[in-house]
Amino acid sequence: MTIHVKNNIHWVGQRDWEVQDFHGTEYKMTKGTSYNSYLIREEKTVLIDTVDHRFSYQFLQNLEMEIDLNDIDFIVVNHAEEDHSGALSALMEKIPGTPIYCTEAAIDSIVGHHHHPEWNFKTVKTGDSVDIGNGKQLIFIEAPMLHWPDSMMTYMTDDAVLFSNDAFGQHYCDEHLFNDEVDQNELMDQCLRYYSNILTPFSNLVTAKIKEVLSLNVPVDMIATSHGIVWRDNPTQIVHQYLEWADNYQEERITIFYDSMSNNTRMMADAIAQGIHDIDPQVAVKVFNVSKHDKNEILANVFRSKGIFVGSSTMNNVMMPKIAGMLEEITGLRFKNKKAAAFGSYGWNGGAVDRIHARLTDAGFETALSLKTKWRPDGKAMRECREHGRQLAKQWALNNETLIETKPAPSELAEPSDSKVHPTNCQCMICTVCNWIYDPAIGEPNQGVEPGTQWDNVPDYFLCPECNLGKEVFAKHANNGQEAA
Numbered sequence: 001m002t003i004h005v006k007n008n009i010h011w012v013g014q015r016d017w018e019v020q021d022f023h024g025t026e027y028k029m030t031k032g033t034s035y036n037s038y039l040i041r042e043e044k045t046v047l048i049d050t051v052d053h054r055f056s057y058q059f060l061q062n063l064e065m066e067i068d069l070n071d072i073d074f075i076v077v078n079h080a081e082e083d084h085s086g087a088l089s090a091l092m093e094k095i096p097g098t099p100i101y102c103t104e105a106a107i108d109s110i111v112g113h114h115h116h117p118e119w120n121f122k123t124v125k126t127g128d129s130v131d132i133g134n135g136k137q138l139i140f141i142e143a144p145m146l147h148w149p150d151s152m153m154t155y156m157t158d159d160a161v162l163f164s165n166d167a168f169g170q171h172y173c174d175e176h177l178f179n180d181e182v183d184q185n186e187l188m189d190q191c192l193r194y195y196s197n198i199l200t201p202f203s204n205l206v207t208a209k210i211k212e213v214l215s216l217n218v219p220v221d222m223i224a225t226s227h228g229i230v231w232r233d234n235p236t237q238i239v240h241q242y243l244e245w246a247d248n249y250q251e252e253r254i255t256i257f258y259d260s261m262s263n264n265t266r267m268m269a270d271a272i273a274q275g276i277h278d279i280d281p282q283v284a285v286k287v288f289n290v291s292k293h294d295k296n297e298i299l300a301n302v303f304r305s306k307g308i309f310v311g312s313s314t315m316n317n318v319m320m321p322k323i324a325g326m327l328e329e330i331t332g333l334r335f336k337n338k339k340a341a342a343f344g345s346y347g348w349n350g351g352a353v354d355r356i357h358a359r360l361t362d363a364g365f366e367t368a369l370s371l372k373t374k375w376r377p378d379g380k381a382m383r384e385c386r387e388h389g390r391q392l393a394k395q396w397a398l399n400n401e402t403l404i405e406t407k408p409a410p411s412e413l414a415e416p417s418d419s420k421v422h423p424t425n426c427q428c429m430i431c432t433v434c435n436w437i438y439d440p441a442i443g444e445p446n447q448g449v450e451p452g453t454q455w456d457n458v459p460d461y462f463l464c465p466e467c468n469l470g471k472e473v474f475a476k477h478a479n480n481g482q483e484a485a
Contacts, residue, residue, distance in 0.1 A: 002066055003177050005038065005230060006222055007159050008134075012063055013037040014051040015173050022083075022171060027197055028296050031190055032173030035083055036226050038163060039066065040156070043133020044073040048154060048163050049226060053086030060090055074099040074122070074130075076138065078165040079151050080109030084226055089114045101130065103142055106150035124152070126212075134158075143167065143209050145202050153213070160221040162213070167206070168238045169225035170194040180233035187229065191238065194227075195245050196303035197296050200333045203246035210239060210246075245303075248337035252280075254396070255301040257288040258311030259320035264345035264376045265311045268385045271377070272309055272343065275389025280397055290322045299329060307339035307396040308365075310356050314344060317351035327356065331363040339396050340365035343388070345373045368392055379432020379473065428477040429455050436466040437477065 003011040013036040019029050035051035037059070045067065051059045063069065069091070077085050077100055088110070092098065101122045102110065111117050124140040131137055141153040146167055154163040170190040174182045199206060213220075223231040223238065231238055254276055260266045266289065273285045286305075288298045302308055310327070312319040319327075342356035350372040357370045371388045373381045429438040438444065438458070443451040444465065449458055455474075462471050 001062060002039070005177075005224065006161060006232075008041045009156070009159065009161060009224075010039045010041075010066070011036060011177060011224075011230070012039045012047075012059075012066065014055040014059060015175075016052065016055070017173050027171070028294055029171045030193075030294070031171065031186070033083075033171040033227050034173050035086075036169075036224065036228075036230075038224055039063070040132065041067070042136055044131075045071050046074055046076060046132055046138065047072050047091075048076045049078055049084050050075075050087035050091060052083045053089075056087040056090040059087045060094065063091075069094050072098055073132075074101055076100075076154055076163075077102040077106055077110060078154060078163060079148060079226065080106045080113060081148060082113060084165075085110060085113070089116070092116065092119060101140070103140075103144075103150050103152050105144065105148075106152075109148065109150045126152075132156075141209075141213060143205075145205050146209060147198055147202060155216075155218065155220075157218070160219040161224055162220050162222070162235075163224045165226050166198070167209075167225070168223050168231065168242065170228040172228040174229065177230050178232045179229045179235075179238075182229060188241075190228065191241070192245070192303070193296060193300045195242065196300045197333075200303060200335065203248075203336070206242055206246040210243060249303065250306040250337060251284070251304045252282055253284040253286065253301065253305040254307050254309070254393075255286050255288070255298070255305040256309040256311070257290050257293075257298050257302075257323075257326065258309075258344070259290050259313065259323050260311070260345070261313040261315065261320070262345075262376070264373065265313050265343070267377050267382065268343055268345060268371070268373055269309070269311055271382045271385035272371075272389035275386035275391075276393040278386070279390045279393035283393070283397075290326055295326065295329070298326065299333065302330065302335060302338075303333075305338065307341075307392070309341050309343055309392075310360060311343040312352045312356060314346040314350055314352035317349050319344075319352035319355050323352075323356065327359045327363065331359070334364065336364065338365055339368060339392075341368040341370060341388075341392055343371040343373075343385075345375065345377065347375060350374075368395065379475070382432070383435065426477060426479045427454065428480055429474040430477045431464045431466065431469065432473050432475050436464050438474065 005011050013034055015034045017032045019033055022029055037050050038048040040046040075098060097120055099120045099122045101124055104123045107121050126142045129137045129139045136158045139155045143151045143153055151165050153165050171194060172190040176182050220235055223235045256269050256273055258265050258269050269287055273287050276285050286301050312323040340360040342353045344353045353370045353372050357367055361367045427440050440454050443449040443453050447462055
């Protein structure tokens with residue numbers, strides 16, 4: 001099956017609805033992908049890229065339904081990775097001797113994958129061109145490290161189509177081929193996921209290459225990617241989006257991720273998140289357990305964030321293995337202009353938090369003070385965690401004028417011994433997490449607890465109005481001379 005792209009250009013690629021992993025198991029594909037191959041039939045017939053090797057037979061079958069393979073004048077390999085050139089061996093068995101246009105670096109990659117040094121390679125550099133007839137040319141643009149050393153783009157004059165290779169693509173499968181035909185939110189989510197997890201380390205090169213292409217001052221009416229959709233409606237929108245993503249990108253977002261053996265570090269994460277929201281209610285706070293959540297989704301959120309908190313229990317005086325793995329990935333992705341802090345619960349030694357702090361510093365983050373809690377956090381420790389979130393939210397705020405003090409800080413709350421507020425022998429109970437005080441004289445009418453209701457008569461379903469925790473987190477106020485139920 002082919003899809004008409006423009007004039008004498010047809011898509012002859014392969015959709016892959018079932019694939020879930022890329023780069024081994026390092027990138028999870030949640031929406032499948034496509035392997036985009038393009039057939040150009042002008043006076044010369046040109047094939048741009050092939051498909052993944054698992055679809056070699058199907059690819060050739062489809063191609064032979066369109067043309068006699070011997071009519072292919074030459075093949076352009078924009079990138080030698082197997083999901084682009086995997087069917088090349090099967091194709092070359094049918095048409096040996098057909099010229100292959102690629103970068104010099106690609107020859108090493110292609111031979112390394114396919115072991116055919118005798119193939120008819122034609123090396124090209126940026127600015128080189130080849131005439132394909134009818135007044136049209138293919139112009140080659142080297143794009144090393146986007147995202148392999150062998151990568152290049154190919155521009156077709158007159159039709160003004162940029163075959164962009166991995167740039168501007170996404171692992172996204174849909175029966176529709178063009179960007180204006182698919183769900184826009186889904187599309188942009190996958191574009192960001194792809195950029196943040198794969199291209200972030202090369203952001204400086206992305207900016208330089210885009211500026212180089214723009215300097216050619218040629219029209220771009222369509223961007224034909226190697227994966228996902230073809231950009232035909234306002235194709236430069238993704239170019240501008242890439243320039244924004246490449247420029248030390250961040251949003252009003254803070255990401256917290258952790259691993260925990262006994263839920264103690266999870267409790268800390270929850271309290272820190274509450275503290276951030278207390279101070280900066282406009283910021284998006286996202287909390288992830290690395291053992292249970294999609295790793296690539298976490299990394300995409302880190303990419304979007306102005307700051308991150310990384311937490312781990314201490315095990316054998318080191319951090320939990322999945323946290324160590326995430327920090328290794330983050331180091332390789334080389335995020336810029338972001339802040340970070342470490343936290344975690346420990347038993348007899350808190351080495352994990354210290355190691356996380358060191359790794360975040362080495363990875364280029366501006367690190368803040370770490371926070372440790374010994375064993376399961378009690379009410380005092382939870383207040384400290386919440387206050388920690390509050391203090392760092394203030395430090396990390398992008399727009400200080402938007403900060404709202406929605407609650408007094410724990411240090412500003414009346415201490416339980418404050419006799420000005422609570423006379424001796426009061427019957428009040430205090431929440432050990434947020435310091436909200438239950439006064440029997442007032443009750444809690446919002447939950448049907450009438451004034452005059454003593455604590456032992458308060459229903460078991462009662463929740464603290466501030467932190468939504470149950471009766472078990474309440475303790476006698478220091479001035480309460482009565483026995484608590």
